[in-house]
Amino acid sequence: MESGLLLAGILFMLGLISVLIRRNIIFMLISVEIMLNAAGLAFIVAGSHWAQPDGQVMFIFILTMAAAEVSVGLALILQIYHRLKTLDSDAANLMRG
Amino acid sequence: MAHYLWLILAFPFAGAIVLLLAGPRLSRAVAAVIGAGSIGLSAVAAIAVALEFSTARPNPTFYHQVLWNWFDVAGFSPSIALHLDALSLVFVLVITFVGFLIHLYSTEFMADDEDFSRFFACMNLFVGAMLVLVLADNLLLLYLGWEGVGLCSNLLIGFWYKNPANGYAARKAFIVTRVGDTAMMIGLFMLFQQFGTLHIQQIAEQAAQVWPVGSPVALTVALLLLGGAVGKSAQLPLQTWLPDAMAGPSPVSALIHAATMVTAGVYLITRMHVVFELAPVAQATVAVIGALTLLIAGCSALTQNDLKRVLAYSTISQIGYMFLALGLGAWSAGIFHFMIHAFFKALLFLGAGVVIQALHHEHDMTRMGGLRHKMPVVFWTFLIGSASLAALPLVTAGFYSKDQILWLSFAGERGSLGLYAAALVGAFITSVYTFRMVFITFFGESKTPIVHYPGSRMTLPLVVLAVLSLVGGFIELPHNLAQFTLFSNFLRPVLPDVVVKPNYDELEWIMQLVAAAVSLSGIYVAYVFYLKSPALVQSLERSGPAMALHRFWHAGWGFDALYDALLVRPYVFLANLNRRDVIDRFYTLLTDLAQSLHGLLAQTQNGVLRNYLTGIALGAAAILTLSILL
Numbered sequence: 001m002e003s004g005l006l007l008a009g010i011l012f013m014l015g016l017i018s019v020l021i022r023r024n025i026i027f028m029l030i031s032v033e034i035m036l037n038a039a040g041l042a043f044i045v046a047g048s049h050w051a052q053p054d055g056q057v058m059f060i061f062i063l064t065m066a067a068a069e070v071s072v073g074l075a076l077i078l079q080i081y082h083r084l085k086t087l088d089s090d091a092a093n094l095m096r097g
Numbered sequence: 098m099a100h101y102l103w104l105i106l107a108f109p110f111a112g113a114i115v116l117l118l119a120g121p122r123l124s125r126a127v128a129a130v131i132g133a134g135s136i137g138l139s140a141v142a143a144i145a146v147a148l149e150f151s152t153a154r155p156n157p158t159f160y161h162q163v164l165w166n167w168f169d170v171a172g173f174s175p176s177i178a179l180h181l182d183a184l185s186l187v188f189v190l191v192i193t194f195v196g197f198l199i200h201l202y203s204t205e206f207m208a209d210d211e212d213f214s215r216f217f218a219c220m221n222l223f224v225g226a227m228l229v230l231v232l233a234d235n236l237l238l239l240y241l242g243w244e245g246v247g248l249c250s251n252l253l254i255g256f257w258y259k260n261p262a263n264g265y266a267a268r269k270a271f272i273v274t275r276v277g278d279t280a281m282m283i284g285l286f287m288l289f290q291q292f293g294t295l296h297i298q299q300i301a302e303q304a305a306q307v308w309p310v311g312s313p314v315a316l317t318v319a320l321l322l323l324g325g326a327v328g329k330s331a332q333l334p335l336q337t338w339l340p341d342a343m344a345g346p347s348p349v350s351a352l353i354h355a356a357t358m359v360t361a362g363v364y365l366i367t368r369m370h371v372v373f374e375l376a377p378v379a380q381a382t383v384a385v386i387g388a389l390t391l392l393i394a395g396c397s398a399l400t401q402n403d404l405k406r407v408l409a410y411s412t413i414s415q416i417g418y419m420f421l422a423l424g425l426g427a428w429s430a431g432i433f434h435f436m437i438h439a440f441f442k443a444l445l446f447l448g449a450g451v452v453i454q455a456l457h458h459e460h461d462m463t464r465m466g467g468l469r470h471k472m473p474v475v476f477w478t479f480l481i482g483s484a485s486l487a488a489l490p491l492v493t494a495g496f497y498s499k500d501q502i503l504w505l506s507f508a509g510e511r512g513s514l515g516l517y518a519a520a521l522v523g524a525f526i527t528s529v530y531t532f533r534m535v536f537i538t539f540f541g542e543s544k545t546p547i548v549h550y551p552g553s554r555m556t557l558p559l560v561v562l563a564v565l566s567l568v569g570g571f572i573e574l575p576h577n578l579a580q581f582t583l584f585s586n587f588l589r590p591v592l593p594d595v596v597v598k599p600n601y602d603e604l605e606w607i608m609q610l611v612a613a614a615v616s617l618s619g620i621y622v623a624y625v626f627y628l629k630s631p632a633l634v635q636s637l638e639r640s641g642p643a644m645a646l647h648r649f650w651h652a653g654w655g656f657d658a659l660y661d662a663l664l665v666r667p668y669v670f671l672a673n674l675n676r677r678d679v680i681d682r683f684y685t686l687l688t689d690l691a692q693s694l695h696g697l698l699a700q701t702q703n704g705v706l707r708n709y710l711t712g713i714a715l716g717a718a719a720i721l722t723l724s725i726l727l
Contacts, residue, residue: 023707089706092704
């Protein structure tokens, strides 16, 4: 139980740190996926601990949402590349206040 | 027909709305038809209602029409309701009929002005507001019309707004009358506090039961209402705005002086006569103010060279006669003089407008002259108006209305020798300055070439008003000439009769002869000084004291300078002292703070995605930490 949650926490932090330090948008997207998977792992561990199916239900939700998120995200990345000819997220600051 | 009463009001307002919304897109002809036509229709409706009112049997004392409830707050629910009795009917007829003639005249007078439709919109609104004032059944609605009239006077006096002096005159008229309005508003508050209503009829019924004669509350209320009347009617000490109000076009002056604005004060006092009769001191004050004003304004009129300023001071003086009559309790005599004055003063202003336009906007009488043969219609109508103003005996309407006031100021119950003397001297001054104006303007040799002759739309109102100035007086004859008192009989249900001192009846002949002699001798003096031997005037002007007096009178007895030194300058000085408002500084600080914070926060909107993410992550961490710790 504890080791499972610890693994989920470490994975989540790794994902968060890499979102924050990466500049390449594709890598940022992958890092978000890692964070989502870490959250899913935490749900599975909790579900198996209390012998409840809710954790698995939530994981399927997360899986579905991740698929939708990736498709939208990839479409956005394609657009950004098309417009800016780069995948550097710092370059996409045209809408600053 | 009584339920068509609202139409009298509806036409001018409808005209004003159409002209305001669609004015610039309408052609001049259409705008003129709407502008003058709406007042014409209103006059027709007024005449129809008047016929119905005076022929209905049994004779009604008033018509009442509730249009809708204005609002309802804590038991105070004033309604938009019309009340028509003999008094308001006289005013409505004068306002719509004389107003229509002035509008008709304006369609030609203003024909070349670029703001043609705006002019008529304001004029219609002016007439509409005045009609609200005289038809209101409660004092709140009356006050709405009262302020509407003030607003329209501001709009019209400053009509040629491109000249800063006109804007100054408009502001002066607005602010000076507002001083009186404030007094009146406090009076209305006191009335409401006393009676719990502002309905005029209810106040009139309850006042005598609530207040004993001479009670201090009644006195205060009457004096506060008098303050309002003094402001609007340009009486002492708030008369200074009217001469400057000549900055507006001539038809505007005619409308302000004859049919609207300045007569509002006369109406207010007459309408609230119950309150004034319960406060004899206030009523005596009305008479004294009237007597003083007619003397002061008459002397100023003697010295003016601007044709319209002579007429302006003359109006102040004639309204002084009306106030004198009201102060004497001679209510119907005051209203009679109001009506006759409306005829001849509108005539004089419209005639002056023709002259001024004919001489290419020359206002100075000393540069006119010799117009007698060149503009015969204008000359004869102007002469009739002047004769009426000077109260030429027997033939003019002005004689009958003014003689009544003169007689009652002597023989009336509240009359006194002092008031009579003032009225008599005023009558003499009136005929001197009136015929001084006529002789300088129309006689002698011509000094300025005529560039414009009036058309039929300008001469027709002059002729109609001239006829009224002659025959208008025959509806009310003095008792000793004939027992014919149509006008005061008509007003009797609304206004109480004046009581004449006993055993004075035989004197009326002598008084009339004196009044006639005074009027004729005034004309003769003007003839000697300004036509026969002008050298007399010049030698008089060379002497020092006469010159100083002339300057003093010309400046309106120094009232402007006095107010300037007493009120305007200290106020401007204080305003300059506090140029950067102390209290404003706090609020300026507040806005500066908000703006700098905004600047700081705007820095964070830099469009760098990772910064936003860092913000989100730190925020989430902070919230989690707090929720665990607390």
